[in-house]
Amino acid sequence: MKNILYILFTILVFSGCTYEKVGDAKQEAVQPQIYPDYVDVTIPVNIAPLCFCMADETALLIDAVVSDSHGHTLHSQGEESTDFDLDDWHTLLSQNRGDSLSVTVSAKYDDGWHTYRPFSFYVSTDSIDYGICYRLIEPGYEVWSKMGIYERELSSFDERPLIENTQFEGCVNCHSFNRGNNADMSLHIRGPHGATLLRKDNGPFTAYNTKTDQTLGLCVYPYWHPSGRYIAYSTNNTNQLFHSAHPNRIEVFDDASDLQVYDIEKNELLVSPLLKQDSVYETYPVFSPDGRSLYFCAARALPEGSHQLDSIRYDLCRIDFDPETGNYGNHVDTIIAASAQHRSVSFPRPSYDGRFLCYTLSDYGQFSIWHHEADLYLLDLSIGESRRMDAANSEDTDSFHNWSTNSRWLVLSSRRDDGLFTRPYFCHIDAKGNVSKAFMLPQRNPRRFYRERFLSFNVPDFIIAPTRFNGYKASRLINDEYRKDMGVRTLSPL
Amino acid sequence: MKDLRFLCTLLFGVAVVLFFGMAYPHHLHYQEQYQLFLFDLGYVWEIVKLPGGLADLLGRFCTQFFLFAWVGATIIGILLSVVQLLTLRLTDWGRLYGLSYVPAFLLWLFLLDENALFGGVWAVVLTLLASWGFDKLRCGWTRRILLVIAIPLLYWMAGPVCIVFFLLQAPRPQRIPWYYGLFILLAVLPVLLSFYLPVSADKLWFGIHYHRYPTVFPSLLWSASLSIFVLTLIARGLHHWANASHRIVATLCSFGLVFAIMLAFVWKNTNSKAEKVMQYDFMARHQQWNRILETINAEKPNNPIGVTVQNLALAMHGLLPDHLFEYNQNGISGLFPSVERDATSPLPTAEVFYQLGMINVAQRTVFEAQEAILDFQKSARCYKRLAQTNLINGDYEVSRKYLTALQKTLFYSDWANETLPLLGDEDAISKHPEYGRLRQMAYKEDFYFSDHTTCQMLQNLFLSNTDNRLAYDYLLAYCLLTGDRETYYYVTSIKQ
Structure with missing residues (x-):
């Protein structure tokens, strides 16, 4: 309905308008400064049109011609932004899979037209998943306003809410799918109606109480086992402190945390003494693609009452996991000893093909989204070597990320736009680990969209199809008092 | 008589303006500081896409003027006077003229709460305007068809207090089958909408943006709107008695009585702290x-x-x-x-x-x-x-x-x-x-x-x-x- 109104309005305003001819343009030797920076990016064949604006806001008109080597062209002109026709865009991209498109940009200023040196879009042969799912929330401190979980189709501009906190009292977070498949899905609700909504194999959702007498607290940071039988969780005692004079506004830190795996079939949290040590903060568990390892971050615990937060540094660790029995291995391996280099690992995410593991590295702590120095690193699991993903990183925060199901695209959360509001970016990673320049989630009028949206895109994750999440049913479940309790089984190390 | 009534309404309006301008100006500033009215299509759409959206939009539009207390007080004075005038037009009040001020006074009481939203007042105004407009239509198929269209439309514009509009159609026996049909339509509407809108069902019944606190039931607003129906019923029931002789004196007496009692209520509920x-x-x-x-x-x-x-x-x-x-x-x-x-x-x-x-x-x-x-x-x-x-x-x-x-x-x-x-x-x-x-x-x-x-x-x-x-x-x-x-x-x- 909203789109229809916009279209009608646009037709009304622009009826009778035609493109202004780019005449007597001054030829510029440089490539254009555009927003978002889409210059020379690698894009999936099924991505929505990469509309853009001139970076400086004094341009009166922007004109772009996208052309391929076969003579096909796509033209768009606008006052604020280019707006490529959706169908024509997809046709052009599908005709040029594995090839480059040339983009010639002209901008009209007070002194007339300027035409810039063309740049390229490289159309990858690797397609991207149907969409992404994320939470939209203001990047705040402790209190939240309106927020919700949303899905966005990547081949168009359509965004839909799954659930919003106007439907219940509280907040919603940590949406999680099994490799982008919403048949296995979990969702946390916090506040007076707190619960974890969980469904398996497209069954109905059940509302769980994940807090037990034998574990630290609620289950957080879920990650599905590839079999769909288990979910790895951490349980964290999380706090916040606020800087008085530091570019990073907030420190989010744990003063206790453990790991546990939930066995859906047996309704049991599987707990191991190795992952529940008072002297260690364990967090962010993820299963390896074969389901036989559990990667996680671990840091030496601070002495009680200490606020030396800059001394909490997490290493990347691994423990064996037996999916048949649910048992853990008998020792923990340190994969990346980041603390030895005075750095800290967060958000480990192995690619689904088992080749790489992407993680965030910051100076300290585990909540790297609030650290301007945070960058993404890629660990090649076949040789055990890590390197910084320079092409995808920026000078500002680059943090939470997830892999597409074909393991060729990464969605990453970056604050490079303004230093505060998190935006989703995408980069391509080929089989050899070559990383392409990251590009921002396309919008029809990106400057207007991102400037007017006072919300951060939180925890972006790929989805392979529309979630068809029934917000009405979910809110009834949340507002209902019933919660299913979880059992606990403490396992001895094998 | 008409001039006298006009003077009474004017007196009421002036009283409202003086009250909010002199005794309650900072409540108006408080209201203004908790909203951000944008002249932007996207912002407007976010408001009007929910039931009660138009009333909410008008309320927010007016609230931005509360930055200047006297302007805000004048807006409130005008709107509450309009409520009284529209209530007056619903029936012939006769000696009971003073009762036509009760809904407006109840809205005044409603606005003493700093978290009462002005959109609630607009919802009542829109409802009364719709009732007034329909009363001008002749009975017949056109009116019936328009009524079927008006119920959901008014619900969308004003929110659930529009039930008063529906109730005001009730006392005419020849419309009973239609009346039941409309009742079903009105009852089913929130139930159906709760499946599709990101709003809890109780808010669809009691109003989304009538009060800042989502868990608070705006009882005074509802009392104000329901009083319109109840008082109209009373006035129609007592029609012969109410329109007996000595109307001017009786009119003034009923106005004075209601004015004094309601003003005392207002003063008693004023939160000067x-x-x-x-x-x-x-x-x-x-x-x-x-x-x-x-x-x-x-x-x-x-x-x-x-x-x-x-x-x-x-x-x-x-x-x-x-x-x-x-x-x-x-x-x-x-x-x-x-x-x-x-x-x-x-x-x-x-x-x-x-x-x-x-x-x-x-x-x-x-x-x-x-x-x-x-x-x-x-x-x-x-x-x-x-x-x-x-x-x-x-x-x-x-x-x-x-x-x-x-x-x-x-x-x-x-x-x-x-x-x-x-x-x-x-x-x-x-x-x-x-x-x-x-x-x-x-x-x-x-x-x-x-x-x-x-x-x-x-x-x-x-x-x-x-x-x-x-x-x-x-x-x-x-x-x-x-x-x-x-x-x-x-x-x-x-x-x-």
Whole structure:
């Protein structure tokens, strides 16, 4: 309905308008400064049109011609932004899979037209998943306003809410799918109606109480086992402190945390003494693609009452996991000893093909989204070597990320736009680990969209199809008092 | 007779204007500061896409004028008079003329609650306008078809109080089959919508934006709207008696009686304590330091916010340490009240942090205050302050976001346009009387804020810049209030 109104309005305003001819343009030797920076990016064949604006806001008109080597062209002109026709865009991209498109940009200023040196879009042969799912929330401190979980189709501009906190009292977070498949899905609700909504194999959702007498607290940071039988969780005692004079506004830190795996079939949290040590903060568990390892971050615990937060540094660790029995291995391996280099690992995410593991590295702590120095690193699991993903990183925060199901695209959360509001970016990673320049989630009028949206895109994750999440049913479940309790089984190390 | 009634309505309207303009102006300022009305299609769409959206939109549009209390009071006066006039037109009231003021008076009572939203009043007005319009239509198929269309449309525009429109169609027996049909339509509507709208079902029944608190049932608003139906029934039932002789005298008597009783109710329910708190908040917001001193000298504040603002004004005049004990004090909470998640305390507290140069904590307090607005609106006052704190901190792109939004407002766009050129202009900022001073006063060394380390926070602030007279005065006041001689002598020795 909203789109229809916009279209009608646009037709009304622009009826009778035609493109202004780019005449007597001054030829510029440089490539254009555009927003978002889409210059020379690698894009999936099924991505929505990469509309853009001139970076400086004094341009009166922007004109772009996208052309391929076969003579096909796509033209768009606008006052604020280019707006490529959706169908024509997809046709052009599908005709040029594995090839480059040339983009010639002209901008009209007070002194007339300027035409810039063309740049390229490289159309990858690797397609991207149907969409992404994320939470939209203001990047705040402790209190939240309106927020919700949303899905966005990547081949168009359509965004839909799954659930919003106007439907219940509280907040919603940590949406999680099994490799982008919403048949296995979990969702946390916090506040007076707190619960974890969980469904398996497209069954109905059940509302769980994940807090037990034998574990630290609620289950957080879920990650599905590839079999769909288990979910790895951490349980964290999380706090916040606020800087008085530091570019990073907030420190989010744990003063206790453990790991546990939930066995859906047996309704049991599987707990191991190795992952529940008072002297260690364990967090962010993820299963390896074969389901036989559990990667996680671990840091030496601070002495009680200490606020030396800059001394909490997490290493990347691994423990064996037996999916048949649910048992853990008998020792923990340190994969990346980041603390030895005075750095800290967060958000480990192995690619689904088992080749790489992407993680965030910051100076300290585990909540790297609030650290301007945070960058993404890629660990090649076949040789055990890590390197910084320079092409995808920026000078500002680059943090939470997830892999597409074909393991060729990464969605990453970056604050490079303004230093505060998190935006989703995408980069391509080929089989050899070559990383392409990251590009921002396309919008029809990106400057207007991102400037007017006072919300951060939180925890972006790929989805392979529309979630068809029934917000009405979910809110009834949340507002209902019933919660299913979880059992606990403490396992001895094998 | 008509002139007399006009005079009565005028008297009522003037009473409303005088009340809100003189006795309740800061309630209007309070309302205004918890919303951000944008002249933007996307913003309008977000409001009108929900049931009651048009009433909500009109309410928000009017509320932006509450920045100027007398304008706000006039708007309220006009709208409540319109409610009375439309109620009057529903039937022939005769001797019961005074009863036509009851719904408007109940709406007046409703508006005494600072969290009652003006959209609720507009919902009643829209409902009455629809009823008035339908009463002009002749009976027949056109009217029936229009009625079927009007029920969902009015529900969408005004929200569930439009049930009054439906009830007002009831007393005509020839329409009984239609009446039941409409009843089913009206009853089914919220049930159906609850499947598709991201709103809890109870809000579809009782109203989404009638009250700021989502869990509060706006009983006075509902009483006002239902009273229209009940009183009309009474007037129609007593038609013969009501239209007997001596109508002028009876009319005046009934008006006088209702006016006196309802005015007494209004006066009894007036929250003058809250008005006082809001007055201090208003004066701090507009940095009316002289006016604050005049106010506290006339009547020493005895509420926590008043004491906080009083101390800030004393400090702004360099009077705090010397005159601290001439006024009521509230311990160190009188300097820095602990930030509660209520609607009144965070903003004046943030004002203290801001003026002292504690920019980050001011920013957090303002941000949290805005996030805590229970109907999820944004605040023009908060946007303005967040644009300022981000500007002072050098976060220009974030500041630009807030300023760009404020450019779409009626009363803040000039300020936003004046401030935008400052972004990135270090020279201009350092020369700016407010931002330049606050940058100099800001912390140089980083540490973590805590509610329990007030002394340390002030010491660090003072040691960051010993020219920060405000920090020095606050630190001395802290020492005097806590009896901390050691720090007192230490700080004064540094200053000397």
